[in-house]
Amino acid sequence: xxxxxxxxxxxxxxxxxxxxxxxxxxxxxxxxxxxxxxxxxxxxxxxxxxxxxxxxxxxxxxxxxxxxxxxxxxxxxxxxxxxxxxxxxxxxxxxxxxxxxxxxxxxxxxxxxxxxxxxxxxxxxxxxxxxxxxxxxxxxxxxxxxxxxxxxxxxxxxxxxxxxxxxxxxxxxxxxxxxxxxxxxxxxxxxxxxxxxxxxxxxxxxxxxxxxxxxxxxxxxxxxxxxxxxxxxxxxxxxxxxxxxxxxxxxxxxxxxxxxxxxxxxxxxxxxxxxxxxxxxx
Amino acid sequence: xxxxxxxxxxxxxxxxxxxxxxxxxxxxxxxxxxxxxxxxxxxxxxxxxxxxxxxxxxxxxxxxxxxxxxxxxxxxxxxxxxxxxxxxxxxxxxxxxxxxxxxxxxxxxxxxxxxxxxxxxxxxxxxxxxxxxxxxxxxxxxxxxxxxxxxxxxxxxxxxxxxxxxxxxxxxxxxxxxxxxxxxxxxxxxxxxxxxxxxxxxxxxxxxxxxxxxxxxxxxxxxxxxxxxxxxxxxxxxxxxxxxxxxxxxxxxxxxxxxxxxxxxxxxxxxxxxxxxxxxxxxxxxxxxxxxxxxxxxxx
Numbered sequence: 001x002x003x004x005x006x007x008x009x010x011x012x013x014x015x016x017x018x019x020x021x022x023x024x025x026x027x028x029x030x031x032x033x034x035x036x037x038x039x040x041x042x043x044x045x046x047x048x049x050x051x052x053x054x055x056x057x058x059x060x061x062x063x064x065x066x067x068x069x070x071x072x073x074x075x076x077x078x079x080x081x082x083x084x085x086x087x088x089x090x091x092x093x094x095x096x097x098x099x100x101x102x103x104x105x106x107x108x109x110x111x112x113x114x115x116x117x118x119x120x121x122x123x124x125x126x127x128x129x130x131x132x133x134x135x136x137x138x139x140x141x142x143x144x145x146x147x148x149x150x151x152x153x154x155x156x157x158x159x160x161x162x163x164x165x166x167x168x169x170x171x172x173x174x175x176x177x178x179x180x181x182x183x184x185x186x187x188x189x190x191x192x193x194x195x196x197x198x199x200x201x202x203x204x205x206x207x208x209x210x211x212x213x214x215x216x217x218x219x220x221x222x223x224x225x226x227x228x229x230x231x232x233x234x235x236x237x238x239x240x241x242x243x244x245x246x247x248x249x250x251x252x253x254x255x256x257x258x259x260x261x262x263x264x265x266x267x268x269x270x271x272x273x274x275x276x277x278x279x280x281x282x
Numbered sequence: 283x284x285x286x287x288x289x290x291x292x293x294x295x296x297x298x299x300x301x302x303x304x305x306x307x308x309x310x311x312x313x314x315x316x317x318x319x320x321x322x323x324x325x326x327x328x329x330x331x332x333x334x335x336x337x338x339x340x341x342x343x344x345x346x347x348x349x350x351x352x353x354x355x356x357x358x359x360x361x362x363x364x365x366x367x368x369x370x371x372x373x374x375x376x377x378x379x380x381x382x383x384x385x386x387x388x389x390x391x392x393x394x395x396x397x398x399x400x401x402x403x404x405x406x407x408x409x410x411x412x413x414x415x416x417x418x419x420x421x422x423x424x425x426x427x428x429x430x431x432x433x434x435x436x437x438x439x440x441x442x443x444x445x446x447x448x449x450x451x452x453x454x455x456x457x458x459x460x461x462x463x464x465x466x467x468x469x470x471x472x473x474x475x476x477x478x479x480x481x482x483x484x485x486x487x488x489x490x491x492x493x494x495x496x497x498x499x500x501x502x503x504x505x506x507x508x509x510x511x512x513x514x515x516x517x518x519x520x521x522x523x524x525x526x527x528x529x530x531x532x533x534x535x536x537x538x539x540x541x542x543x544x545x546x547x548x549x550x551x552x553x554x555x556x557x558x559x560x561x562x563x564x565x566x567x568x569x570x571x572x573x574x575x576x577x578x579x580x581x582x
Binding site: 032100 | 293295296297299300303304306307308310311313314315317318319321322325332375378379382385390393396397398399400401402403404405406407410411412414415419420421422425454458459462463466485486487504505508511514515517518521522535536539540543544549552553556557559560563564567
C-alpha cells in the first residue's frame with residue numbers, strides 16, 4: 001500500500017472517531033432540551049406513566065395556557081421594566097465614566113480606573129446582607145426598585161473596562177480638531193465620542209442585558225412577593241404551587257428560555273459577540 | 283507667563299470635566315460595593331437575626347467559630363474541587379469541540395448551533411432543569427439506565443455522586459462558552475499559517491499540536507483564569523439544583539453564606555462567612571495576579 005492511501009485511510013478513521021465523539025456531546029447537549037420541551041406538553045401522570053422520552057399524547061399546550069393564566073406575564077413585565085431602566089442608567093453613566101478614563105489625562109486617572117476594574121472580582125455575596133439592610137431601611141424592599149441599584153452597580157466594572165478600551169481606539173485627531181473649532185469637553189463627548197461609540201455600547205447592552213435578565217441572587221434576596229418578583233424567580237414560585245407537576249415546571253422553563261432563543265435568531269453573531277464581551281481581558 | 287496660566291486653566295477644566303463625568307459611577311460604587319464590604323465586616327462582629335433591632339456585639343466570637351467551622355472549610359474545599367475539575371474537564375473539551383468546528387467548517391454547522399444552546403439558558407433554569415433531568419424518578423439518566431436493563435440511578439441524593447453530578451452540569455453550562463471563545467481564537471490564526479503548514483507536508487494533527495495549540499495558549503490561559511475566579515464565586519445553579527445538599531455535600535461558600543443568612547437568619551454569622559469568602563477570594567485573585575506578572579516578565 002502506498003503512503004498516500006495509508007494517510008487517507010488514517011485521516012478518514014480520525015474523522016470517523018471525531019464524528020462519533022462529537023455526536024456524543026451533541027446528544028448530551030440536546031437531550032435535556034428535548035426532555036424539557038417534550039414533557040412540557042404532557043399531563044402530570046402521563047409523564048410518569050409513559051416514560052419521559054415518549055411523545056406526548058397531544059401537542060395541545062395545556063400547561064402553557066395554565067401557566068399564562070396563573071400570571072407568569074407579571075414576572076415577565078417586572079423583568080422587562082428592571083432591564084430597561086437598569087440598562088438605560090448603566091449605559092449612560094458608564095459612557096460618561098469611560099470618556100475621561102480613556103481620553104483625558106488627570107492625576108487620579110489610574111487609581112480610579114484600577115478601583116473600578118477591581119470591582120469585577122468582588123463576590124456579590126459579600127455585599128448581600130448590607131444591601132438587604134439598606135433596601136429595607138429605604139422602604140424599597142420587595143419592589144423592583146430595590147434591584148436597579150445593585151444591577152447597575154455590579155455591571156459597572158466590566159462595562160467601564162470594555163468601553164474604556166473601546167473609546168481609547170478612537171483617533172485623537174477627531175477630538176483635537178473639534179477642540180480647535182471651539183468645542184469644550186462636554187460638547188466633544190456628546191457630539192463626537194458618544195456617536196462613535198455606538199457599536200461598543202450595543203455590545204455592552206447585549207452582554208449586560210443577558211446577565212441582568214438572568215440575575216438570581218439579588219432578586220431572590222430583595223424581593224419576596226409576586227408584585228415584585230422577576231422571571232428567574234418564576235420557576236421557584238411555580239414549583240411551590242405545583243410541587244409534583246413536573247410538566248408545568250417544564251413549560252415555565254421553556255417560557256423563560258424563549259426570549260433568549262428569539263434574541264439569538266434575530267441577532268445571531270451579534271449576540272455571540274456580546275456574550276463573549278466579558279472574556280476579552282488581555 | 284501666559285502659557286503657564288493657559289496650561290493651568292486647561293488642566294483645571296479637564297479636572298472639572300473628569301469629576302463630573304466620573305461622579306455617578308463612583309457614587310454608585312461607594313453605595314453598593316465599598317460601603318457594603320465594610321458593613322459586612324462590621325456586622326460580622328455581632329450576633330443578629332437580621333430583623334430585630336437588637337444586635338449584640340460579640341467581638342471576634344463569630345470569626346473564632348468560622349475558623350473552626352468544618353462546614354465552611356468543607357464548602358471552601360468544594361469550591362476548590364469545582365475549580366480544579368472545571369478546568370480539567372471544560373478546557374480540553376472546549377478545545378476539542380472548537381478544533382472539530384474549525385476543521386469541519388460549514389459542514390458541521392448543526393453541531394455548532396446545538397453545542398451553543400446551553401449558553402442561551404440562565405443558570406437558574408439550568409439548575410431546575412437538571413434537578414429533574416437527574417432525578418431518580420422520571421430523570422434522563424435513570425431512563426437511559428433502565429433502557430439498558432440497569433436500575434434507578436440516584437445522582438443527586440448521595441454524597442460523593444452529587445458533587446460530581448454538579449460538576450458535570452457546570453461543565454454542560456460553561457463548555458460552550460469556552461468553545462466559542464477558542465473558536466474565535468482559531469479564527470484569529472491567519473489562513474496563511476495553516477496553508478504554509480500543510481504545504482510543508484504537515485498533517486492536521488501536526489498542525490494542531492505544533493502550530494495551533496501554541497498560538498492558542500494565551501487564549502486558553504485567559505479562559506482558565508476566568509473559570510478559576512468564576513468557580514470561587516459560584517452560586518445560582520447549585521443553590522437551585524441541590525441547595526447544597528444532600529446535607530452539606532455540595533455546599534459552596536456562597537450557598538453556605540446564603541443559607542446561614544437568609545434561611546436560618548443568623549445574619550451576624552452569615553456576614554462572617556461572607557467576609558471570610560471575600561478574604562479568600564481576594565487573596566487567591568491577588569496570588570494569581572502576581573503569578574501572571576511573573577509569567578509575563580518571563581515571557582516578554
